[in-house]
Amino acid sequence: MNERIVAAQRAIEQILAGLHIETVICVDDVYGIEDVDSSVELVIGWFTEALSLGKTKDCSALLEESSFFDVPDDEIWKRRLRDRWQELGAEERITILDNLAVILGTEVEIKRDQESASLLKDLIPKEKLRELSPADWERGKETITEEAVEGKCLLCLFDHNLQGAYGYTDNGGILFLEKMIGSRGNHPVICGLLTHTIKEGDEIARSSQFADEHGLRREDLLVLSKDRLRGPMRFAHGLKMMSLNHARDFLTSRVREIAKEADGQANDELMKVDVYNFDYMVLRSSENEGVWEAETLFRLFEILRRAAFQKEAFTLENRAALDDRIAQIRAIREVEILPDEQEYPPNQRWEIRRLELYEHGDFINQAHLPLELGISLRLGERSTSWLLSPAILWFERTVAGKPKVWCSPG
Known part of the structure; x- marks a missing residue:
């Protein structure tokens, strides 16, 4: 073999x-094509349809008898065809059916x-x-x-x-x-x-x-x-x-169900944040970081949702269901395949990786406060920097009790 x-x-x-x-x-x-009784009903139906389309000459040629359908009553040729069908070999019957499918424009090809x-x-x-x-x-x-x-x-x-x-x-x-x-x-x-x-x-x-x-x-x-x-x-x-x-798909469907439950739990926890903590965690921190308050609120919600997701995923029922699907995926993934042609390359990973590593530029511009010329940035206990132009930063650092100043390449 x-x-x-x-x-x-x-x-x-x-x-x-x-x-x-x-x-x-x-x-x-x-x-079912080799079942003579079933296939004869099929071929009669196809011949009837072809004749209704004016394909009498083509149909007669398939049976190699020009006058086969020249009868006063359709029941006559149908009875003759039933008898003829019993006499034909399997290959002959298949050839007639395939040619009839071509005449009718039907996407059937029995030999294939x-x-x-x-x-x-x-x-x-x-x-x-x-x-x-x-x-x-x-x-x-x-x-x-x-x-x-x-x-x-x-x-x-x-x-x-x-x-x-x-x-x-x-x-x-x-x-x-x-x-x-x-x-x-x-x-x-x-x-x-x-x-x-x-x-x-x-x-x-x-x-x-x-x-x-x-x-x-x-x-x-x-x-x-x-x-x-x-x-x-x-x-x-x-x-x-x-x-x-x-x-x-079964695995992701289960994860989606867990995530939906976690969303509800995180929403409940978010609504429990009182106004004092809201002021401290959202309003003040947003002002200090130069971040849009809604973005800080999204971050808080994500923290709560992740905790809820982990809690929900590790229930006995969900853990068992997830482990079962993961075991199936691992077993299938480990099957060695040598395809005759190159596999279709993945085309989504780079976009997802970019989303993981970087914020979208429009979002940064709209949700974060910009740096202004002359702004002073305190870097730890001994370092300070000033933004003098879009391309130049001045740094001051205290070394051995004496300030030293230098600038970034402009």
């Missing part, structure tokens, strides 16, 4: 273990989806993977959900476009996902989309978009492009990033 496939398999097993996933359910229209399904089977451990058609999923979803218990999570991956299955739509996968999230209760079920309709590298942005459109939380779903299956390590890398995103 290819060395990169083996490495990808190993990485994927570690990722699934990090999330405690025991079963991976993949729901895709391609798994079969290739993706085969690649997925090579990467997901055989004992964990279960392949279901949309109809199979609807028949067994309640039983499947019951299998998910603490320590044995279930990962459900839905194809987004399910038009290749009779009776389903181009957004059938996200509708399945939405219903699953609404009905899973306390069962540990992780849901996601595995689809060709999303390009590699767009997964994070599209997961946020889907969450907004369907009233879901971002941590409720993973999104992964099938394009990644063409490179085993690219798929493993994508699954790792999507898994980190899932675990990260």
Whole structure:
């Protein structure tokens, strides 16, 4: 077996273990395409739609019979097609369906989806993977959900476009996902989309978009492009990033809840500061430091909020929940991935680092008193400086009882 496939398999097993996933359910229209009874209803529906668009000649060419649809009653050609469909081989049926999809402008490509399904089977451990058609999923979803218990999570991956299955739509996968999230209760079920309709590298942005459109939380779903299956390590890398995103979102959601509670506690403490302490801590200190009083009040609130946050975070319930998510993140992060191409570079760290180290210039100008020419600054017991121009500072320092004066470079 290819060395990169083996490495990808190993990485994927570690990722699934990090999330405690025991079963991976993949729901895709391609798994039902070999069911002759189901696919014949699909092809009849597609031929009916194509004929209504005036594509009779194209449809006849697909069946290699120019007069196939020249009948007085549609039921006649439908009955003939059912008989013909039973006689055709699997490859012939798929070719007809793919060509019909092109005629209709439908984003269905069964041969491509079969290739993706085969690649997925090579990467997901055989004992964990279960392949279901949309109809199979609807028949067994309640039983499947019951299998998910603490320590044995279930990962459900839905194809987004399910038009290749009779009776389903181009957004059938996200509708399945939405219903699953609404009905899973306390069962540990992780849901996601595995689809060709999303390009590699767009997964994070599209997961946020889907969450907004369907009233879901971002941590409720993973999104992964099938394009990644063409490179085993690219798929493993994508699954790792999507898994980190899932675990990260749960962690940040919990932190956000704790921060909200801390905000309320800090607000209560701030309102308990009496007027005498307010005068001393806010008004006088602001005047002495040359700082806007509102900025000093913000600093006081931050001190109180940080103390409240630490107190709230270290309760037994919150500490256990945070530690559990952090353990998941560490386990996933430690999985070694060798992507086929360079990882997307981080683009937010420098802005956050700047916010950590520096105040914004406009804020400094508006919230702090400026230095004026001639102002005297006392630096400790023996040093004094004077601002003589925007570029020159005079310093006086007492050394051995004698004053010495020098200036900064101007």
